[in-house]
Amino acid sequence: MRAVQYLSVGGGPEVVEIPTPDPGPGQIRLEVTAAGLCHSDWFVMGLPAEQYAYGLPLTLGHEGVGVVDALGAGVTGVAEGDPVAVYGPWGCGLCHACARGAENYCPRAGSLGIAPPGLGAPGALAEHLIVDDVRHLVPLGDLDPVATVSLTDAGLTPYHAIVSSLSALPAGSTAVVIGAGGLGHVGIQILRAITGATVIALDISEEKLALAKDVGAHHALPSNAEAVDAIREMTGGVGAQAVFDFVGATPTLEIARQSVALDGVVQIVGIGGGVMTTGFFATPFGASVRAPYWGMRSELMEVLDLARAGAIHVEVERYGIEQAPEAYQRLHDGAVRGRAVVVP
Structure with missing residues (x-):
């Protein structure tokens, strides 16, 4: 499958071919329908070697939506064909913060090696994405994936x-x-x-x-x-x-x-x-x-409800996956009106 990866410290994003992943026990594979680009990606790619801690190669993209296309053993609560949005700030799922849906403030994620997609784990700028747990999915319903994907962070x-x-x-x-x-x-x-x-x-x-x-x-x-x-x-x-x-x-x-x-x-x-x-x-x-960080899973549901009600929307520039490096450059130059979205 095609993916947009950061391959070396100091380099830029590149489109590469990598194997299509299979979901393990408890995991869900999505066919990505849209992935958002963010200035945070440039922040990560701009870090010097002594500060970079996200692993290489890194598949970029921490804003993602898709359709469930494969389930690992033991997964319940979603079915193949379901359109979903990805809740990005993954936590341990067991601590007090995670129990109330605030995985963005999980105190154990770092020590356990748990990282968000695109910020340590393989991200959504690819044709397929592995999500580690069903609790990190939110039903998308009939919302347009391209118009909605940026709400997972920018909303x-x-x-x-x-x-x-x-x-x-x-x-x-x-x-x-x-x-x-x-x-x-x-x-x-x-x-x-x-x-x-x-x-x-x-x-x-x-x-x-x-x-x-x-x-x-x-x-x-x-x-x-x-x-x-x-x-x-x-x-x-x-x-x-x-x-x-x-x-x-x-x-x-x-x-x-x-x-x-x-x-x-x-x-x-x-x-x-x-x-x-x-x-x-x-x-x-x-x-x-x-200094707030991202948001809670329940808040993502509320953001999507605001979008369904027509109260909020994202100004979007749409790109194909082969155009992702160009889109990143436009983002870096401040030339994007709203958000840039890649449609694999």
Whole structure:
């Protein structure tokens, strides 16, 4: 089968032929119908050798949907032909976090060698994908796989961050979204769907600011030195009750730090490598700073329900598997509107 792999540290993604895997006991094989590309993939491929810990060769792709096409011994709960989405942050399944569906915060996964698909385990950028356990599948129903696949990360990740901040976002509140790209443009829609907040979007790209307005942002501003004053002016000097930074670079974190309100919350979602100073005399009294990771399985179900209701959608650019390296380059260059999706 064809797969998109990272073969050597410092190299780029390549399309290769590898054997089609067979599912072992308890495993499920999917015929992949769509796989999403993410900036996290470039983060992994950009790591130096001394920091890289994902194994080589690595089949990329941590956003995946497909149709069940083979079952390992003992598998129940799904049948061949079922369309499913893959819940990516795999955990041990036995600890307290996993018992409540929060495998994204499993404290044992690393020590047990359990890794998400595309981030250690073979990923979804291939014609077939092995899923380790039926609990890591969510029914897709009649949702379009190409339009839906990015919700497994680009929808789930902002949803998890926003849901954990709901107490700060009643009617009359303000939410700032920094970065209106793949995750941010979905985050804007989620904020509009489940909160009463006024949404202010920031980005350095005019195209992404236009996208932010298209998907429901009340205001769209350049992410520059004037952004903090503009936010303060719009909020009567109070600041934003919640700031969601989908970039995570030092300049954007500084905007977040200076624009969050008293007793507000900053959610650092992006992995841009910045570090934010917090504490007395650095952030407003009562303000909290959080670095959320992915989301819970039940939250993925809720995200898909929002999509079924027409409340959220992902702007998608579609590519064939042979075009995946080109799609990755466009993603790296910031040229993708929304998310890039590969259809094997």
